[in-house]
Structures are given as structure tokens and as C-alpha cells.
Amino acid sequence: MVARSTLLFLSRREGLKDFATRFKPFRKMTARFVAGEDIETTVRAIRDLNAVGCTATFDHLNEGVRSPAEMEGEVQEYRRILAAIDETGIKSNVSIKLTQFGLAIDPELAYRNARAVVEEAARRGNFVRVDMEDSPVTQVTLDIFGRLREEFDLDTVGIVLQSYLRRTEQDVRDMLALPARVRLCKGAYNEPPEVAYPAKKDVDDNYVRCMKLLLRSGVYHGIATHDENMIRATKEFAEGEGIGKERFEFQMLYGVRRDLQEGLAREGYNVRVYVPYGKTWYPYFMRRLAERPANVWFVMKNFLKG
Ligand SMILES: Cc1cc2nc3c(=O)[nH]c(=O)nc-3n(C[C@H](O)[C@H](O)[C@H](O)COP(=O)(O)OP(=O)(O)OC[C@H]3O[C@@H](n4cnc5c(N)ncnc54)[C@H](O)[C@@H]3O)c2cc1C
Numbered sequence: 608m609v610a611r612s613t614l615l616f617l618s619r620r621e622g623l624k625d626f627a628t629r630f631k632p633f634r635k636m637t638a639r640f641v642a643g644e645d646i647e648t649t650v651r652a653i654r655d656l657n658a659v660g661c662t663a664t665f666d667h668l669n670e671g672v673r674s675p676a677e678m679e680g681e682v683q684e685y686r687r688i689l690a691a692i693d694e695t696g697i698k699s700n701v702s703i704k705l706t707q708f709g710l711a712i713d714p715e716l717a718y719r720n721a722r723a724v725v726e727e728a729a730r731r732g733n734f735v736r737v738d739m740e741d742s743p744v745t746q747v748t749l750d751i752f753g754r755l756r757e758e759f760d761l762d763t764v765g766i767v768l769q770s771y772l773r774r775t776e777q778d779v780r781d782m783l784a785l786p787a788r789v790r791l792c793k794g795a796y797n798e799p800p801e802v803a804y805p806a807k808k809d810v811d812d813n814y815v816r817c818m819k820l821l822l823r824s825g826v827y828h829g830i831a832t833h834d835e836n837m838i839r840a841t842k843e844f845a846e847g848e849g850i851g852k853e854r855f856e857f858q859m860l861y862g863v864r865r866d867l868q869e870g871l872a873r874e875g876y877n878v879r880v881y882v883p884y885g886k887t888w889y890p891y892f893m894r895r896l897a898e899r900p901a902n903v904w905f906v907m908k909n910f911l912k913g
Contacts, residue, residue, distance in 0.1 A: 610900065611897045611898075611900060612797055612897075614893050614894075614896050614897035614900065614903075615796065615797040615893070615894065615897045616797065617893055618889070618890045618893030618894055618897065619890065623889065624887070624889040624890060627888075627889040627892075628886055628887055628888070628889055636892075636906040636907075637888050637892050637906075639862040639905070639906070640860070640861060640862040640863070640883070640888075640891070640892055640895045641668065641861070641883055641884060641885070641888045641891070641892065642861055642882050642883065642884045643884050644884060644885060644886055645884065646687060646688060646691050646884070647691075648884065649665060649882055649884040650691055650695050650697055652861070652882055652884075653665065653697045653698075653699050653882055654695075654697055656868075656880050656882070657697055657698050659868075659869050659872060660869070660872035660873065660878070661868055661869070661872050661878045661879065661880050662698040662699060662700075662856075662877070662878070662879045662880075663697065663698065663699040663700075663879060663880050663881070663882045664699065664700055664701065664702045664736060664858070664879055664880070664881045664882065665688050665692065665699045665700070665701045665702070665882060665884075666701065666702040666703075666738075666881060666882065666883040666884070667681065667684050667685065667688065667707075667883075667884065667885050668883045668884065668885035668886075668887050668888050668891050669681060669704075669707050669885060669887045670704050670706045670707055670740070670887070670890055670891075671706045671711055671890075672706065672707050672708070672709060672711075673709075673711060673712060675709070675716070678707075678708050678709045678716065678720050679720075681707050681708055681720065682708070682720050682723050682724060685701060685703065685724040685727070686724070686727050688701055689701065689724075689727050689728055689731050689733055690731075692731075692733060693731055693733075699882075700728075700733055700734040700735070700736065700879075701724075701728065701733065701734075701735055701736070702735070702736045702737075702738050702881065703721060703724055703735060703736070703737060703738065704737075704738045704740055705717045705721060705737065705740070705744065705747075705748055705751060706740055706744065708720035708721050708724075710740075710744055710747065710748070710751075714747050714750075714751060717751060718751045718754060718755075721735075721737065721751060721755060722755060722758070725755055725758075725759050725763060725764050726759075728763060728764075729759055729760075729763045733763075734762060734763060734764070734765065734788075735763065735764050735765075736764075736765050736766070736767065736790055736829075737751075737752050737755070737764065737765070737766050737767065738767050739766070739767035739768065739769055739792075739794075740796070741796035741797075741798065742772060742796070742798050742802045742803065745772065745774070745778075748766075749766070749778065749781075749782075752764070752766045752787070753785070756785055756787055761786060761787065761788060761826065762788070765787060765788035765789065765790065765829075766782060766787055766788075766789055766790070767789070767790040767791075767792060767831075768782065768789050768790075768791055768792075768817065769792055769793060769794030769795075770791065770792070770793050770794065770810050770811075770813040770814035770817055771793055771794035771798060771803040771804055771810045771813070772794060772798070772802060772803050773802060773803065773804065774802070775813060775817060776813060776816060776817055776820070779791075779817045779820050779821060780820065783820065783821070783824045783826065786824065786826050787826070788826055788827055788828055788829070789821055789826075789828050789829070790828070790829035790831050790858060791814065791817055791818055791821060791828065791829065791830055791831060791832075792831040792832065792858075793810050793811075793814060793832065793834075794810070795894045795897075795898065796894075811834070811836065811837065814832070814834075814837055815837070815840045815844075818830055818837070818840065818841055818844065819844055821855075822841070822844060822845055822848065822850050822854075822855055823848065823850075825854070827854060827855060827856070828855050828856075829855070829856050829857075829858040829879060830855060830856070830857050830858065831857075831858035831859070831881075832857075832858075832859075833859055833860070833863050833864040833867060835867070838857065838867070838871070841855075841857070842876075852874075852875050852876050852877065853877065855877070856876070856877035856878065856879050857871050857876055857877065857878050857879070858878070858879045858880070858881060859878070859879075859880055859881070860880070860881050860895070861880055861881060861882045861883065862895075863895070868880055
């Protein structure tokens with residue numbers, strides 16, 4: 608079986624990323640996790656999700672962008688996404704990654720580009736979630752988010768925290784002090800044991816601790832997981848505390864546990880599905896394989912089927 612760490616290592620190889628992106632037949636393999644290459648196809652995928660009672664998060668795949676022209680292209684792409692959401696009436700907000708906007712070159716540039724997107728979302732009454740990337744950029748991401756949150760209100764911009772990081776419980780408390788809307792996830796990157804819990808049990812225990820802090824705060828948060836134990840713990844805690852189903856949402860990824868997504872929606876929970884699209888799918892796709900290495904066989908089978 609291919610190991611998680613190998614897949615995460617491969618996810619960061621720029622040469623493979625370039626090759627995979629250009630090689631059209633790979634597109635067939637990615638279809639389960641990536642809605643398509645353009646906005647129109649993604650709008651159709653989101654309409655289908657809306658039809659079964661789920662809302663969405665529209666995400667343009669591109670990370671680690673280094674050229675200012677490409678960054679400006681990303682800002683324009685998000686303006687087009689926000690316009691398409693309004694024009695089509697689909698129920699969706701958006702997610703961005705700060706490395707998509709130049710974080711690797713200059714945090715100030717990333718802030719300015721992200722700000723342009725958040726400003727457009729504010730103008731349209733939509734919401735931007737700042738995704739969390741790997742631990743070398745955790746603090747700078749929180750700092751930039753803090754600046755955005757000072758300028759824009761609670762319902763315009765939110766952040767992501769990862770329960771595998773040892774620092775996260777404190778970050779949850781700091782974000783609640785702002786206050787801020789948080790998407791809580793486990794974390795998808797290869798991290799050293801000094802910064803992240805290596806054992807699943809510790810990641811899960813921290814997830815439950817942070818979930819409780821978030822739900823008790825009264826702010827509308829996103830509980831992002833496909834782990835039935837985390838979902839059960841969230842439902843039980845909310846019920847026990849008298850926290851209504853309308854006061855938080857479950858979030859899941861496009862192509863992962865669709866049965867669970869639809870089941871929770873039928874039970875009356877708010878469910879939001881993260882729907883990525885774009886040509887630069889390689890790192891995102893490899894992280895999805897790493898989360899469940901059995902996926903490697905699933906995609907290979909589909910690829911070979913022709
Ligand atoms: C909406 C959303 C947004 C996210 N945003 C971020 C982010 O900004 N930063 C970040 O670091 N991470 C992000 N993640 C990814 C997250 O950190 C985890 O890597 C991912 O969700 C898997 O963790 P899990 O909670 O599902 O639990 P796990 O314990 O990993 O998985 C539980 C079960 O879920 C199913 N499952 C999980 N992943 C997959 C998969 N890829 N394919 C098939 N089945 C699977 C399996 O049945 C597995 O046994 C996000 C996840 C979601 C749902």
C-alpha cells in the first residue's frame with residue numbers, strides 16, 4: 608500500500624505538478640474529487656449539490672503561485688466566480704489560499720490580493736473562507752486573516768484551523784476572541800511531530816475539544832470532517848447543550864462520502880460541500896489520495912477502464 612507520507616511528498620514535487628497538469632488523460636482520474644476545469648462546469652456540479660439540500664464552497668485550485676501576473680489572474684478568477692454565483696443563484700461561498708495570492712513571495716502582496724477578493728465578496732454579500740495551508744505559514748495566515756477581519760465583518764471573512772496542530776486549541780480561543788467564524792478540520796499536510804500530533808487519537812481528541820469550544824461560542828462555525836466519530840460527537844454535544852441544527856454546519860469535500868453529505872442534509876443539518884475546480888489540480892488531488900491511500904486503487908481502476 609502506498610504510504611500517506613509518500614503521497615504527501617509527491618504532492619509537493621513541482622515537476623510532477625507541471626507534467627500532470629499538462630497530461631490530459633489524467634483528467635479522468637481526478638473527476639471524482641475535482642468538479643472540472645472551468646467555472647461553468649463547477650456551477651453545474653454545485654446546482655446538483657444544492658438540489659439535494661447541500662450548499663457549497665467554490666474553490667479555484669492553484670497554490671504556491673509565484674508570478675504577479677498569475678496572482679492578478681487569481682484575483683480576476685475569484686471576481687468571476689463571485690459574479691457567477693450571483694448570476695446563477697447557486698448557494699455557494701468561496702475559499703481562497705493565501706499562497707495562491709503570493710504568500711510565498713511577499714505577505715503584503717498576499718494580503719492585498721486577498722483583500723481585493725474579500726472586498727468584492729463584501730460588495731456582493733458573500734463570504735470568503737481563508738483555507739489553512741502547512742505549518743510554516745500558519746502564523747502569517749492568521750496575521751493576514753486578523754487584518755482582514757478588522758476591516759470586514761464576521762459574515763464576510765472566516766478562517767480554517769487544523770486539529771492536528773499542537774497550537775490549535777489556543778488558536779481557537781484567539782479566533783473566538785476576535786470573534787471569527789472557523790472551519791475546523793484535522794489538517795491535510797505532512798507535519799513534523801514537534802508541531803503536529805502524530806497519533807490519530809490525539810488529533811481526534813483535539814478535534815473534539817476544539818469543536819466544543821467553537822459550538823459553545825454561539826458563532827456560526829463549520830465542522831469539516833468525514834469521520835463518523837467526529838460527526839457523532841458533534842451531534843451529541845450540540846443536542847446535549849441545546850445548540851440547534853441551524854447554528855453550525857457540517858462541511859465535506861466534493862466526491863467524499865456523498866452518502867453522508869446527503870444523509871445529514873436529510874436529517875436537517877446544514878451541509879456545505881467544498882467544490883474545487885481548475886487545471887492545477889495536482890497537489891489537491893494528491894492530498895485526497897493521501898487521506899485514504901485505498902483511493903489510489905480506485906482512481907487507477909477508473910483510469911485503466913478507459
Ligand atoms: C470542507 C473541508 C475543507 C477543508 N479545508 C482544509 C484546509 O483548509 N486545510 C487543511 O489542511 N485541510 C483541509 N481539509 C482536509 C482535512 O484537513 C482532512 O485532511 C480531511 O478532511 C480528512 O479528514 P477527516 O476529518 O475526514 O478524517 P479522517 O480520519 O482522515 O477520515 C475519516 C474517514 O473519512 C473518509 N475519508 C476521509 N478523506 C477521504 C478521502 N480523501 N477519500 C475518501 N474517503 C475519505 C474515510 O472513510 C475515512 O476513514 C478540509 C476538509 C474539508 C472536509
